[in-house]
Amino acid sequence: QKEVEQNSGPLSVPEGAIASLNCTYSDRVSQSFFWYRQYSGKSPELIMSIYSNGDKEDGRFTAQLNKASQYVSLLIRDSQPSDSATYLCAGGNAGGTSYGKLTFGQGTILTVHP
Amino acid sequence: NAGVTQTPKFRILKIGQSMTLQCAQDMNHNYMYWYRQDPGMGLKLIYYSVGAGITDKGEVPNGYNVSRSTTEDFPLRLELAAPSQTSVYFCASSWTSGSTDTQYFGPGTRLTVL
Numbered sequence: 332q333k334e335v336e337q338n339s340g341p342l343s344v345p346e347g348a349i350a351s352l353n354c355t356y357s358d359r360v361s362q363s364f365f366w367y368r369q370y371s372g373k374s375p376e377l378i379m380s381i382y383s384n385g386d387k388e389d390g391r392f393t394a395q396l397n398k399a400s401q402y403v404s405l406l407i408r409d410s411q412p413s414d415s416a417t418y419l420c421a422g423g424n425a426g427g428t429s430y431g432k433l434t435f436g437q438g439t440i441l442t443v444h445p
Numbered sequence: 446n447a448g449v450t451q452t453p454k455f456r457i458l459k460i461g462q463s464m465t466l467q468c469a470q471d472m473n474h475n476y477m478y479w480y481r482q483d484p485g486m487g488l489k490l491i492y493y494s495v496g497a498g499i500t501d502k503g504e505v506p507n508g509y510n511v512s513r514s515t516t517e518d519f520p521l522r523l524e525l526a527a528p529s530q531t532s533v534y535f536c537a538s539s540w541t542s543g544s545t546d547t548q549y550f551g552p553g554t555r556l557t558v559l
Contacts, residue, residue, distance in 0.1 A: 335487075363545050374535055374550035375488070382545070419487055423544025432503065433544055435480075435487035 334359055335422050337436035346445050350407040354420035354436055362423035364396060364403045369417045379405060410443040447471050449551035451536050457557045458526040466521040466554050468536030476539045477519040479511065481532040488535065494519055526558045
């Protein structure tokens with residue numbers, strides 16, 4: 332199993348809909364989780380972080396973490412064309428020689444069409 | 446406050462040439478990172494540093510070297526460039542451990558090896 336794996340996409344949703352992005356992770360990646368957004372040709376920028384089980388909401392974005400199922404998701408409500416980007420899920424490595432490092436998934440391309 | 450800066454933005458190298466990618470941050474961050482991103486893929490960690498004088502290998506260190514003599518600068522050296530090193534390179538920094546803290550990314554260097 333890859334350490335961090337995202338649903339492959341690409342994902343296309345109509346404007347105003349809910350976009351759901353999903354990510355699973357292995358035992359080595361369990362400390363904390365991040366969602367980065369990357370516009371085409373640009374660098375990643377952090378949009379959400381989540382450290383404990385449950386939901387975390389920030390405006391139109393909700394991150395969900397389920398450590399028992401090793402699953403983290405990002406919901407984008409009222410999707411806008413400006414949300415069209417690649418979304419990268421990343422997990423903080425739990426310990427040992429990998430301590431302090433982030434492992435990224437391969438990314439999911441989201442397109443929001445008018 | 447410029448954040449994380451990288452130079453050059455673009456570079457074409459011939460096989461066997463060497464070059465240094467520059468990275469600097471003005472946020473007084475202790476942690477700095479070098480990633481590469483291949484088309485349609487997530488980010489892979491090349492090297493990282495937890496402070497001046499301290500560096501360690503990431504997931505894909507072969508063919509690269511780093512040094513960190515100051516808090517601000519973290520250059521990445523490519524020796525004997527190969528076509529497999531064609532990629533976009535991102536430098537990032539964080540105040541504390543990147544597995545729990547926001548990483549701030551530079552604009553990237555697009556490198557082509559022919």
